[in-house]
């Protein structure tokens with residue numbers, strides 16, 4: 581397959597992801613007044629914006645220019661297409677996770693009024709399925725683009741985001757849900773079922 585085909589596959593995934601996100605973002609904005617408490621709102625905003633940039637800018641450059649051609653590595657078509665399949669699976673999960681979290685979801689760390697603790701469905705074995713899902717996209721995008729520079733930039737963004745956010749998010753959940761969250765922590769992993 582030629583490069584244009586892979587660009588179309590990547591763009592299709594990114595568009596699907598953004599459509600799901602936009603829908604929930606709109607719902608979030610409509611219910612934002614029901615925020616009960618926030619944690620480090622300025623830092624959180626900065627983090628999410630940085631992450632969005634780290635994801636979007638190198639992706640756009642790869643899609644629309646040849647500047648990242650130095651980073652291309654040889655991958656068989658079958659592997660790159662498997663990367664697309666991983667991405668489609670990721671989108672399906674992305675949708676399910678959003679649906680399960682419902683109005684508890686927020687782009688930044690906060691407790692909503694009437695916040696409920698979700699521990700079933702995608703939340704049964706891992707506490708941060710949405711972040712695990714982002715790791716899955718990363719694998720998908722790295723395979724589709726077959727570009728190490730692109731893979732490196734988005735993984736760096738994700739590692740920074742998760743290592744700052746997960747500890748704070750768990751602290752916030754413990755403050756709000758106490759023993760119930762501690763118990764939930766005992767029977768789950770952070771990101772990868774049974775492993776981590």
Ligand code: SAH
Nearest residue numbers: 684686688689690696697698708709710711
């Ligand atoms: N870390 C989760 C959720 C990301 S959205 C994941 O990766 O799937 C971030 C918001 O979700 C936070 O503001 C937090 O209040 C909320 N949240 C995190 N875990 C939750 C849970 N188990 N139940 C309900 N809300 C949760």
